[in-house]
Amino acid sequence: MSNxxxxxxxxxxxxxxxxxxxxxxxxxxxxxxxxRKGGISPGKRSGLNLSFSRYDDPSEPISNLKLLCEAEKxxxxxxxxxxxxxxxxxFTVEASHRGRGITVEPLPPCDGLITRERGIxxxxxxxxxxxxxxxxPKTKSIGAxxxxxxxxxxxxxxxxxxxxxxxxxxxxxxxxxxxxPSICGACYEVDEALAESFLLEFKDERVMKPKNSGKAxxxxxxxxxxxxxxxxxxxxxxxxxxxxxMEETELFYSYRRDGLDAGAMAAYITLS
Ligand SMILES: [Zn+2]
Numbered sequence: 001m002s003n004x005x006x007x008x009x010x011x012x013x014x015x016x017x018x019x020x021x022x023x024x025x026x027x028x029x030x031x032x033x034x035x036r037k038g039g040i041s042p043g044k045r046s047g048l049n050l051s052f053s054r055y056d057d058p059s060e061p062i063s064n065l066k067l068l069c070e071a072e073k074x075x076x077x078x079x080x081x082x083x084x085x086x087x088x089x090x091f092t093v094e095a096s097h098r099g100r101g102i103t104v105e106p107l108p109p110c111d112g113l114i115t116r117e118r119g120i121x122x123x124x125x126x127x128x129x130x131x132x133x134x135x136x137p138k139t140k141s142i143g144a145x146x147x148x149x150x151x152x153x154x155x156x157x158x159x160x161x162x163x164x165x166x167x168x169x170x171x172x173x174x175x176x177x178x179x180x181p182s183i184c185g186a187c188y189e190v191d192e193a194l195a196e197s198f199l200l201e202f203k204d205e206r207v208m209k210p211k212n213s214g215k216a217x218x219x220x221x222x223x224x225x226x227x228x229x230x231x232x233x234x235x236x237x238x239x240x241x242x243x244x245x246m247e248e249t250e251l252f253y254s255y256r257r258d259g260l261d262a263g264a265m266a267a268y269i270t271l272s
Contacts (some may be wrong), residue, residue, distance in 0.1 A: 003235035004225055006242050008181070013071040014038065016048065017251070021133065021178035023239040024269075029135050029142070030072065031269040033126075033180055033241065035251040038071075039064040041263060045253065049263025050125055052081075052101075065102070065266075074270065077103050079121045084146050085109035088154040090163040093120055112145035112160050116168055121270040127255040127262045128245050130182035130220045132157055133269045136170040142269050149194070152223050153201060161231035172232030177239065179228075180267050183256055184244035185209065185219030192216045202226050 008019040016038035024031050039048025040063050048064045055061075069076050080093050081101030090112035098120060100107045107113075113122040114134075122144035124131050130152060134143035143160050145151075157177075164170040186209075195208035195216035202223055209217040225238055245252035245265075253263040 005236070005239040008033070008239070008241040008243065014067065016067060016071045018071070019181065019241060019243065021239045021241060023176050023237065024133065024135055024178055027135060027137060027176065029269060030272055031133050031178070032072065033267045034068060034265045036253065036263070037251070038067060040067070044258060044261040045263035047263065049253065050266045051127065051262070051264035052125070054260065054262070054264070068266065072268075074121050074268070078119055079123050079268070080107070080113060081123045081125070082111055082113055082144070082146055083107045083109050084111055084125065086148050086150040087111055088151050088156040088159045090114060090145070090156075090159050092163070092167055093117060093122065095120070111147070111151050112143065112156055112163070114141060114143040114160065114163050114167065115271065116141045118271050121268050123266055123268045125264040125266055126180060126182070126245070127253045127264045128183040130224045131180040131267055132160060132224065133178040133180065133267055134160060134164065134175055135269070136164060136168070136175045138174045139164070139168045139170045140271065141168045141170055142271050144267060144269050147220070147224050149190070149218065149220060152220055152227075153198060155227050157224055157227040158231045161228065161233060173234055173237075175233055176237045177228055177233055179221055179224050179238065179240045181241050181243035181245055181252065182221050183246045183254065185217055185222060187244055187246040187256070188218045188220060189215050190218045194218065198223055
């Protein structure tokens, strides 16, 4: 992994702890990945739960989202949320889509969002799944994507780069990418057959580690980063945020660890 930038920076504001990518901070791009710190949710999902789908009462995640908006000076009406389907569809966000999935009806199913509209915040939700935040300084465009194992295997990262290329004229060698925190390669136990299908797909031994009795460990962060190289993104322009959502109980929600009790973190990026 030595080719990639590794790590993220903590940013504390109003009692919230947000994680930032040094690569995107350098370009003054407003972005982040939320942690549990600072929210109002009770009990097993205590903290800043931003899952809108796992509970009937939307007032809880909305209250937490308000805290995030105050902390980051975002307007809730300008947020656009992916409509997660564990696929690889990329949706181009226009000014008319402001608020979709938050204050107005959801977008059609999609796991990736790109835009050139200023003032819009692209948002994805995560409870172990990996994902991306992207910025192209040349075409002034941004992207955000959710990448579970299905989306990762379907190369949603490549689709994001292709979409920015085709729809905005971005060149892959200019695009900066943060690969988001996820369940790590030492924790993500899957069926060996699934892990081997990743090995076949990406042809790099580091995407999996064999275990015994038909199981193996899958490194979804690494698979997400690898496919960016296939698309022509430069390794020095890739930042692996490299935190484990399953191990760091105090900081993150984890579906693998907590099942239906898990809340969700948000990743977000805004073109000011
Ligand atoms: Zn781990």
